[in-house]
Amino acid sequence: MNPQTSSEIRGNWATLLLPINADDSIDHHLLADEIDHYIAARMNGIYSNGSAGEFYTQTETEFDDINQLLAEKCEKARMPFQIGASHMSPQLSLERLKRTKALNPSGFQIILPDWFIPTWPEIETFLRKMAEAAAPVPLIIYNPPHAKRKLTPDEWLKVSEIPGIAGMKVPGGDDAWYDAMQPVFRKMSVFIPGHFLATGISRGAHGAYSNVACLNPAGAQRWHDMCIRDIATALAFESRLVRFWEACVVPLITRDKLPNMAADKATAVAGGWLPGFTARLRWPYNSASAESIAHIAAEARKQVPELF
Template sequence: MRPLDTRTLNGVWSTALLPLREDEGIDFRRLADTLDAVLGSGVHGVYTNGSAGEFHTLGEAEYDRLHDLVAERCTAAGTPFQLGAGHPSGQLSLDRIRRAAPLRPGAIQVVLPDWLPLTEDEALDALRRMAGAADGVPLVLYNPGCAKTQAGPALLARIAAEIPEVVGLKVPSVTVAEGLTDRFAVFVAGHTLASAHRAGAAGSYSNVACMSPAGAARWFAQMTADPAAALALEARIRAFLDAHITPLARAGYCDPALDKTLCAIGGWSGTGTRVRWPHRPVPEDRIPALRAAARRALPELLDDPLGPGTPPHM
């Protein structure tokens, strides 16, 4: 596909969550079904291997098979896609970038090497080498709040000045990139998008899309058509998450478990709640009550349920 740039990289992007079998292998049939549902939802693109995609657990053969599938389905549908090449090892990340580049995604998402925090000069050197490995495919720096090296305003300003291949950022808040929204497409957490969009954010790699890709896409359109209503919906999304998802985080469930829980709440996919060892999933028996609470709180966000009890594509 055509490379993305600061102008064309925007909107709501949906992650490729991993449906897992009992042996923790990826169920690629269910993954293909889920991708088909996402590609018909109206989201602006698909990405792989963020935190929700459990990138740190993938073997290299799984990584290649996942990317072949996503590239094939998205290309056939005419939907932009980004491939995540992150790995805690910088060396393995470079290998992943080199293997992702021939699939010609719109961008390659990268994380800074993760075992030890990097100095600013080390972070810049890492990104320069990653850009060289990407063979002309632009980079997006995936730097959420859980990243060990936090790219603050000073480092982001140096990246803006010195590494033109980086066209986008995933950051905890648009204020981290204040003054740089013309240089970068700044992406934020999905549930903050309406307010962040008013402050210059371009889009989100969206936890809201985990719950409802179509609903998240409708909400993004509302941010232009009726900003006040979009902000009011954001307040209710945040209230729902605070009441029902934050307690699960405090109980120790990891981010991928929470995102898969949101997907199960939405009922649009058969991904399931299982996550890879050593993390634990939110129990399936918690989902019906959470789903009912979401439909009471956010009826216009969620798609119509596809039937009582069992998600589709199982």
């Protein structure tokens, strides 16, 4: 694929969830089926090695194999794809990026150095070196809720001045955040969580690396199309979607103290679109219970049936 510009990184992107066998190995056959399903659902793009891709657990050989498979299938289907080159080690993140650049991704996702909180000069030095190594492939900065260093709107505006950085994946914010981000929206692709997509698009954001796609990829794509075609109806649906998410999915994190990727995998199993996929996370992290998943499945079909 060709590298995408900030104005081309748009829409509803699906995360490549990592299927884990009982022996903690990766199920590559199911991984291939998952990619095929996303392509058939006509997602706007697919990205590897986000949190739900469990990038932090992968050996370098596993990382290479996953992204080789993704690149081959997406090239054949002409599906935009981004490679998550994130790692807690900046050195390993840089090596992952360099090693997979030949796969011609549409973009690279990276996190900021995370072992010790970086200062702004250190962040700028890191981003410039990564962007230089990635060129002409653009960078997308993944700044999740649990990041040790969360960038402010003023800092994002400074990030937008660094050549080679095209976008971000962020948790979003309140009205004040959206007001402060308006200059950034004009310069970078800004993606927010999928269940806030209508609000995000109505305030100037450009899409979602979508948690809703974990529940049902085709349904999430219809949800995105609704946001573009009929924002009033989309905002009304979003109010129900957010109520469902906060009542049924968020408690896995807040009540059960599970990591974010456990919620993503639980919603995928609840959605039932990938036969054989389980909510299992790689050691040492715990996954959602069968009871929690059954509750999500039942309530999703009751509260947001449009997604199915």
